[in-house]
Amino acid sequence: MRKKDSWILSLLLLLLTPALRSQTVETLLIGPGDALHLQVFDTPEMEQHVRVTDAGEIPLILGGNVKVAGLTPELAGRVIEKALIDGKFFSHPHVTVEVEEFAAQKVFVMGEVNQPGAFDTHAPRTVYEVLALAGGLTLLADRKVLIQRKGSQEKVPYFFSNNADAALDSSVKVNPGDTVFVPRAGIVYALGDVRQPGGYTMTNNEAQLSLLQLVARAGGMNNSAVPTHARLIRKSANGTVEIALNISAMQKGKTTDIPLQANDIVYIPFSYLRNSVVNVQGLATSLGTAALYKF
Secondary structure: OHHHHHHHHHHHHHHHHHHHHHOOOOOOOOOOOOEEEEEEOOOHHHOEEEEOOOOOEEEOOOOOEEEOOOOOHHHHHHHHHHHHHHOOOOOOOOEEEEEEEOOOEEEEEEEOEOOOEEEEEOOOEEHHHHHHHOOOEOOOEOOEEEEEOOOOOOEEEEEOOOOHHHHOOOOOEEOOOOEEEEOEOOEEEEEEOEOOOEEEEOOOOOOOOEHHHHHHHOOOEOOOEOHHHEEEEEEEOOEEEEEEEOHHHHHOOOOOOOEOOOOOEEEEOEHHHOOOOOOHHHHHHHHHHOEEEOO
16 A cells, blocks of 8 residues: 555656656756765665766766766756666656755955955855845945846845845845946936935935925025926936926925936026026036935
8 A cells, every 4th residue: 555655646746747857947057166965866875965976977876977067956867867767777756956055156246335346155045145145235325236146146035125024035146157236326316406415326215206205305596496396317328308397386385296207407596597597517517516425
């Protein structure tokens, strides 16, 4: 009865395995020095804990040396199965390979971190762990982090939230050999009759600012401001676009607040300029002397 149960379990596992494999996307590749755990289903005497040689091979109990470097654990299992079949040791083996420890490799952290560089790692780490190795984000960092996978060069986006639960999410890992890049946050400018004219980084939890949020960051408008004649200057692929704004209507909820894009300029005129024209070139020139605020 036990043999029959074992045979049924083996059959079910073999039938389910392809479906399970199709749901698993493996990005880590085995390399020299990695420690592997090998198991052959229903054959405990074939279990091995072995380290990959400099030549990228592992010595099997049966089947000789097999090259596994550069393969995912799943593909390594298939290669070992073939070696066991070719050597006539098994007819239908099912081999699983697990990486127990990766050889010391580097993970590279670049961009807006306090200590950019290369850091040793033996296993996949969470994004926040890797950023901690680099001293954390600078005040100018964008929270839209980009991870480039070693080998495949796949680019994986990750949003480093201010929300603790979201930031501690471990579903995205940084693997040995990966590169983490933290770009600089976008800057938007509030100029004209506001209390603190200057540039403001888009470093809030959403990495996004709306027009009214920018005005609030700039300390609000002075009493002499003319918010009904404000303007938004935005660069586009077709050149510079100038958009008329009625901030008073936005504040009263009569019109919708609008999201800003990096390098947008919001100009709120002074009362004595109500009937005057301030050209776009003049506003762009004033950016060179505008203060930069990081909050």
